[in-house]
Amino acid sequence: MNFKLSEEQSMLKESVSRFVRERYDFDMRKEVIKTAGGYSPDYWSTFAELGWLSIPFAEKYGGFGGTIEDVAVVMEEMGKGIVVEPYIPTVLMLGQLLSLSRNDPLKEKYIPKIIDGSCLGAFAFLERQARYQFTDIRTTGTQQGGHFIVNGEKAVVFNGGNADVIAITVRSSGEQCDRHGVTVLFLESDTPGIEITSYQMMDGQMAANMVFKDVLVPHNNVLGTVNSGTELVEAMIPLVLLASSAEALGIMTSLNDLTVNYAKTRNQFGAPISSFQALQHRMVDNFMAVEQSRSMLYRGLCAYADEGAEDQNERLRSLHAMKVVVAKSAKRVGEEAVQIHGGMGMTDDLNIGHYLKRLISIATLFGDADFHQKRFNELSYSTI
């Protein structure tokens, strides 16, 4: 049994941590968010140079051949700076759909570009009626000749406006909400017929709505197999859940540190407010919430890594439970940080509220705590 970082992971952690400390303080982040693209191409190049974009990709495509645990190490540190650069949409969503797809020509062509920073990605999976049920798809992909003809609209496509390449879920057969009949297609964002409306989310991340009108996608651009896209997406989602939980952990750690330090310096009634037991106990509860989240992240990472587990049900249960504990803790720790900072916590100039916003967004990603708790319940109780 071992919960320590490897030497390589420790170096990785230190490298991201130094970047955040030296080049991503709160003022610098504000500058990044103000730019038209909402991210810094310079920083993205730095990520490429430092090898962070290569971590989960296979060595034969120029990747580092790392694990999701390595990615988690990076994400935890990124969380401390609320880094807005589109790592999750590019490297994990689009990048891992590609990696898991077995579409070798596309992998050979695009993975090296993702790794060298010249190709940003997005995954268009959400439709306005779908909420957390990603198989609820109205966008159609009609096969004609060697092509799919795509028509429909996708909403809140993270990094959609900046993406060079996009993966999209289409309904290729069956009814609107069927699991079967979903196909994942890969296309360049400048393909004719795509209309993109870009906007910023509360956490500083960029997103876009995308309308597809008679967009032609060659059959060779199918990721996975036709009509079985659901399985491919479900293979990718755990990676995003693990990575974003690690990011949330970094954010919560920072929030607790900032809050305790603030409480020690803020004087009221002639004493630092940290001397008040009512606040001490709340800060202890926040500390425990973060430790429980870390434990759950580790449990999730260990479960995910144990591919050959006898009990596959238990693997899934661990991942759902991780999301439940992390999302609940995130909400708690974020809200408490605002509360203990008092009026200061309400100001847009202070970073506290911005950490909270990112935590709320992470809690929502691919299903909130309630959604995952229901899945957990189905796996745990209904079969008795």
Place this chain on the structure above:
Amino acid sequence: MDVNFTQEDLAFRDEVRTFFEEEYDFDLAKQLFNDRAGNYKSAIVAWQKKLHKKGWIAPGWPIEFGGSGWTVTQRYIFECERGRLGIPDAVPFGLKMVGPVIYTFGNEQQKERFLPRILRSDDWWCQGYSEPSAGSDLASLQTSAELVGDEYIVNGQKVWTTFAQFADWIFCLVRTSKEIRKQQGISFLLIDMKSPGVSIKPIITIDGKHSLNEVLFEDVKVPVENLIGEQDQGWTYAKALLIHERAGIAEVADSRSSLNALKAQAADEICGGTAIIEDPVFQMRLSDIETELMALEYTELRVLASMAEGGMPGPESSFLKIKGTEIRQAISELALQLVAYYGGALDTNLEPGVLGHDFASQARVNYMYGRAASIYGGSNEVQRNVIAKMVLGV
């Protein structure tokens, strides 16, 4: 990072399973453990003697004193299997409390005299810490021990003493001098419960049972060789004890076992033609607890792994205690909610099953006695103070 079991670990797991299944008397245990005042002592002692014979009674002790010499993983496996089968933990007072103090701070004679009897469960120990005016503020204790010749004369009163009615020995914190700092001047004394002047008064708790007692000392003579370590240094030893034995302080295995029992009961209890386990609201309540328990299990593993690497235990025991007892109480609350009206019925002479399920009465007892969990061993509020001081530095 990995939690994978080696081939040796898997073989060990099989050995533990086989041993439990062959040696533990599940039918007998069901009857005996429901009755604290009756046959509880003989049942648990018989089981502990089997564990001792196998060499598994003291996983946390150093091998030289009779410990099992297990790795962190083996201890985890043992606990998992124990929880899975619902086998109770060994009584902690001798094995987890006074034993480690004796082998750490006691002299050779004390080790030879007491440790083998603790391992064999020949002596039943109880803990003499709390007093009427010393609860969370334990260092305010007033029971006095005055050295006269080669004997201490002990006078005073201990309270909330669990299972004193079974005990052969009590380990006590007593005041041997009045220093300005109340933590100084406390000594750690082992007292034979058969000594003249020791008396016990039962305290019936809100579960209707007799687990707790007052223990009174009136001019009790205790030979000086029963002093652990140095006089006036007892507080140091007691504190070391508190952070010494953290394996199991979160009671993860026992919570796992109660939760499994609760799930099975929820499948048996019907409302409107549907089993309660199918009720989405009840499922949410169950998984609120179960997800926290899954996290706590890894929190405990992280603490154990860090200790195996030589890490010094800090405030983690407070953390494990708070979370562990919160979860235990939450399970007992949901179990009582499950049995609805029937949970309110006191033990009756009705045939089993006439008044709801058999588990209804036990749910009430567990819930009521379970209220103590956030009070004993340093109340959860005091534990939060400890964490605030040690981790947050406030």
